Amino acid sequence: MSGATTVALPPDIRTGSALTTHGLSFQHGREVTLTYPDLHLPAGAQLTITGPSGTGKTTLLHLLAGLLRPTTGEVRFGPTLVSAPQEGLREAFRRTQVGYVFQDFHLMPGLSALENVELGLRVAGTAQPHAKAKAALERLDLGKRLHHAPHQLSTGERQRVALARAVAHSPGLLLVDEPTAHLDRSRAGAALDLLCETADQLGATLIVVTHDPLVAGAFAQRIELGELGLGDKQ
Amino acid sequence: MNTSLWIAIRALRARRGALLLTVLAVALATATALTVPLVSRQVERGAQDAAQVFDLLIAAPGSPTQALTSSLFYLDAPNGNLPASVYQDLKTSPGTRRAVPIGLGDNHLGFPVVGTSTAFFDQRIKPKDPPYFRVAQGRIFGTEHEVVAGARAAREAGLRLGTTFKGAHGLEEAEQHEDEVEHEGVYRVVGILQPTGGPVDRALLTPIETIWEAHGQLTPASQQVTAVLYTSEQLAGIYTTVQRINAGGKAMAVLPGQVFAQARDVLAQGQAAYAGLSLLVLGIAALTVWLGVHAATLERQRTVALLRALGAGRPTVFGLVLTETLLTVTLGVLLGLGLALLVSGTGGQVLGSRLGFVLPAPQLTWPLALRALALIPLGLLAALPPAIGAARLSPLRYLSSS
Numbered sequence: 001m002s003g004a005t006t007v008a009l010p011p012d013i014r015t016g017s018a019l020t021t022h023g024l025s026f027q028h029g030r031e032v033t034l035t036y037p038d039l040h041l042p043a044g045a046q047l048t049i050t051g052p053s054g055t056g057k058t059t060l061l062h063l064l065a066g067l068l069r070p071t072t073g074e075v076r077f078g079p080t081l082v083s084a085p086q087e088g089l090r091e092a093f094r095r096t097q098v099g100y101v102f103q104d105f106h107l108m109p110g111l112s113a114l115e116n117v118e119l120g121l122r123v124a125g126t127a128q129p130h131a132k133a134k135a136a137l138e139r140l141d142l143g144k145r146l147h148h149a150p151h152q153l154s155t156g157e158r159q160r161v162a163l164a165r166a167v168a169h170s171p172g173l174l175l176v177d178e179p180t181a182h183l184d185r186s187r188a189g190a191a192l193d194l195l196c197e198t199a200d201q202l203g204a205t206l207i208v209v210t211h212d213p214l215v216a217g218a219f220a221q222r223i224e225l226g227e228l229g230l231g232d233k234q
Numbered sequence: 235m236n237t238s239l240w241i242a243i244r245a246l247r248a249r250r251g252a253l254l255l256t257v258l259a260v261a262l263a264t265a266t267a268l269t270v271p272l273v274s275r276q277v278e279r280g281a282q283d284a285a286q287v288f289d290l291l292i293a294a295p296g297s298p299t300q301a302l303t304s305s306l307f308y309l310d311a312p313n314g315n316l317p318a319s320v321y322q323d324l325k326t327s328p329g330t331r332r333a334v335p336i337g338l339g340d341n342h343l344g345f346p347v348v349g350t351s352t353a354f355f356d357q358r359i360k361p362k363d364p365p366y367f368r369v370a371q372g373r374i375f376g377t378e379h380e381v382v383a384g385a386r387a388a389r390e391a392g393l394r395l396g397t398t399f400k401g402a403h404g405l406e407e408a409e410q411h412e413d414e415v416e417h418e419g420v421y422r423v424v425g426i427l428q429p430t431g432g433p434v435d436r437a438l439l440t441p442i443e444t445i446w447e448a449h450g451q452l453t454p455a456s457q458q459v460t461a462v463l464y465t466s467e468q469l470a471g472i473y474t475t476v477q478r479i480n481a482g483g484k485a486m487a488v489l490p491g492q493v494f495a496q497a498r499d500v501l502a503q504g505q506a507a508y509a510g511l512s513l514l515v516l517g518i519a520a521l522t523v524w525l526g527v528h529a530a531t532l533e534r535q536r537t538v539a540l541l542r543a544l545g546a547g548r549p550t551v552f553g554l555v556l557t558e559t560l561l562t563v564t565l566g567v568l569l570g571l572g573l574a575l576l577v578s579g580t581g582g583q584v585l586g587s588r589l590g591f592v593l594p595a596p597q598l599t600w601p602l603a604l605r606a607l608a609l610i611p612l613g614l615l616a617a618l619p620p621a622i623g624a625a626r627l628s629p630l631r632y633l634s635s636s
Contacts, residue, residue: 067543067629088547095545106540106633110248122237123544 016043016172016203017078017097019064024073026059033071036060037223043172046196046206050216051225057209058103060225061175064207065098066090077173095124099166099204101195103178105158107150113137113161114146117168124169136168137161140194155182159191167198174204180215192218237546238553245537246558249530256526257566260613263519264570264606265577267512271505271602272578273585276593278498280586281307283432283594285490287357287366288334288463289472292316292324292479298488299497305336305461306490307433308346312338313486315458318446320485324462329471332356334463337445340401342421345387347401348437349445349459355382357463367434371395372425378444381421384437385429393438397423401448419448509605516609519566523609524616527559531620534558535632542629555621556614563613567606571598574606 024036034056041047049057062068064075066082069090075082080093094100107116114133121129137146140160150158159179166174176195180188192208192215199206208215216222246253285291285306293301296313304312318335325333334357337349355374357366372395375382383393393399398420421440429435442459451457464487466472472489479487538551578596586593 062630065543091542091545091547093545094543098545100543102543102633104633106536106543108244108248108537108540111244115244119241119541120544122240123541123546123550 018042019205020076022073024070027071041205044203048208048216048219048222050210050222055225057225058177061177061209065100065175066093097172099171099174101162101166101176103181105162109150112147116161117165120165121168126169132168136164140164156187170202172204174199174206176208178210180212238550238557241554242557256522256562259522260519260563260566261569261573263515264567265573266515267605268574268602269577270508272596273581276582276596280593282494286359288465290464291488292462292464292485295486298493301488302493312460315460316485318457318459321459321462324464329467331467332465335442335459336461337442338460342399342401342438343391345391345436345438348439349442350439368428369425370428374425375441378441379419379421380424382425382439383423384427384435386435387438388426393423395423520612523563523613527617527620538624538627539629539632543633548625552621552625555624556617559613559617563610567609
C-alpha cells in the first residue's frame with residue numbers, strides 16, 4: 001500500500017532542513033501493514049499527529065527518528081536519507097539532528113537531572129556537555145533541581161528534564177510522544193506552550209503525537225491517522 | 235572523559251550496593267589467593283637473611299633442617315653434640331677464615347643462652363663489610379659468665395648492663411617453675427647488641443667455656459659444642475670442607491642454601507595444594523563477577539536501549555558493559571592486593587616475633603600479582619555475552635510507548 005494523502009505545510013521561512021516522507025509503510029508481523037500519508041514539512045514547522053490508539057502514531061515517530069526502517073518508502077531530513085539501510089547513518093542522525101521526548105520520559109533513575117541531560121549531550125558528542133546541560137535545564141526553569149534524581153522530581157519536572165535532554169544539543173527535529181499523557185489539564189496547556197516555544201527558539205521542526213483532542217486542537221497543522229495508519233490532512 | 239566510562243561510573247554508582255558485594259568478593263578472593271604465598275616468601279627471605287654471615291653449619295649427624303633450626307634459629311632441639319675437637323680442628327685448618335662455636339642447652343626466661351667465642355662478633359656478610367653483630371651498649375664478653383644480650387632478649391627480659399641472672403637448664407623456659415633446674419653460676423650482662431632482626435636478637439651470648447663449666451665438661455675430652463659456624467677463606471674451601479666433614483662421619487656439614495631449597499621444595503608441595511585452592515576461590519570470585527554482570531542485565535538493557543535511541547552506536551554500548559566490569563574487577567583486585575599486603579605484613583610481624591627473626595616486608599612479585607590480575611580477563615570474558623547482547627539490543631525493546 002502507498003501513502004494515501006500528502007500533507008504540505010506553508011513554505012519554509014527558516015534556514016533548517018525540511019522533512020519529507022514518500023510512500024511510507026511499515027509491516028507489523030505478517031498481518032498488519034501501516035501505511036502513512038506523504039509529508040513535506042519545511043524547517044520549523046509544527047505538526048501534530050493524532051488518532052486513536054493502535055493507529056501507528058508512535059511507529060510513525062520511530063520511522064521519522066530513524067529508530068525503525070520503513071518496509072516501503074523513504075524519509076528524508078534535508079539531505080539525509082533517514083530511512084537508509086546503514087545503521088551508522090541513522091545513529092548519527094539521531095545523535096545530531098533528533099530530539100526525542102518519550103511518553104514515559106525514560107530518564108535514567110540513577111542519574112541526577114543534570115546528568116540525564118549531560119548524557120544526551122555526551123552521546124551527541126557535544127563540546128562542554130556539563131555547562132550546556134546546566135544551561136538547558138536553567139532555561140526550562142530547573143536551575144534549582146539540577147542535582148535531584150528523577151524520583152525526587154514531579155511529573156512536570158521530569159517532563160521538562162526529558163525536554164531539556166531532547167533539545168540541549170539543538171536538534172533540527174523535535175519529536176514528542178504523548179506530551180500530556182501524565183499531566184492534568186491545567187499543566188498540559190503549559191507543557192504544550194513550552195514545547196512550541198522551545199522548538200520555535202531552536203528553529204526546529206516539531207512533531208507531536210497525541211491521542212488527546214485538546215492537544216491536537218492546539219496545533220494549526222495536524223494529520224489524523226485512521227485504521228492502519230491511513231491519514232487525513234486537516 | 236570517554237562516554238562509556240562516564241556512563242559506566244554513574245551506572246555503577248547507581249548500583250553501589252551490588253557493586254560493593256562484587257568488589258568485596260573479588261578482594262577477599264584475591265587476598266586469600268595471595269596472603270599465604272606472600273608470607274611464605276617473607277619467611278623464606280627472613281630465614282635466608284639470618285644465615286648470610288657464615289658459609290657452613292657443622293653439626294651432629296642427623297636432620298640438616300633440625301641442625302639449622304636449632305643452631306641458627308634456636309627453635310628446635312639439636313640433633314646432638316659434637317666433640318669440641320671438631321671445632322678446634324676447623325679453627326686451625328688451613329683455609330679457614332672463621333670458625334664460631336655454638337653451645338646450647340640453657341635459657342633465661344625462655345631466651346637461649348648461647349655459648350660461643352669472641353669470633354662470633356667478627357662475623358660479616360662480606361669480608362670487607364663491618365661486623366654484622368655490633369654492641370649497642372657495654373662491650374663484648376671477656377671472661378666466663380659474662381653475657382652479651384641480644385636486643386630483644388634484653389628488652390623483654392629487662393636486662394641492663396650489670397644485671398645478673400641464673401641460667402636454667404633446657405632450651406626453653408620450663409612450664410613448671412618448681413621443676414626448673416637452675417645452674418649455680420650467675421651470669422652478668424656486660425653488653426647489649428644492636429638489633430639485627432635475626433634470631434640473635436633473642437640470644438644471650440656467653441663464652442663457650444661458661445657452658446662447659448655449667449655442664450661439668452671440665453676436661454678437653456669431655457667438652458662439646460652444638461655446632462660450628464664455619465666461614466672459608468675461599469669458595470673452593472667450602473666444598474672441600476663439606477667433603478672432609480661428611481666423609482669423617484662424626485659430624486655433618488650443612489649448606490644453609492641447600493636446606494632452604496629443600497624446605498622450599500617441601501613448602502612448594504603444600505603451596506601447590508594451596509594454589510589449587512586459590513584458583514578455586516578465584517573461580518568463585520569470577521562467578522560472582524559473572525552473577526553481578528547478569529544480575530544488572532535488565533537495568534542495563536533499559537540504559538542501553540535509551541543510549542541506542544539517543545544515537546549511541548553498538549561499540550559504545552558494548553564498551554559500556556565491558557567498562558563496567560573492568561572497573562568492578564579492577565577495584566576488587568586492587569583492594570585485594572592491598573588487603574593481602576596488609577594481612578601478610580601484619581601476619582609477618584606476628585609470625586616473625588614467634589620465630590625469633592624479623593620478616594621482611596611482603597614483596598609482591600609479578601607471578602603472584604598475575605594470579606589475581608587473571609581475574610580481570612576472566613571478568614571481561616564473563617561480561618562478553620551481556621556486552622554482545624547489549625550491542626544487539628534494539629533501541630525500542632525497552633522504550634515502550636502507546
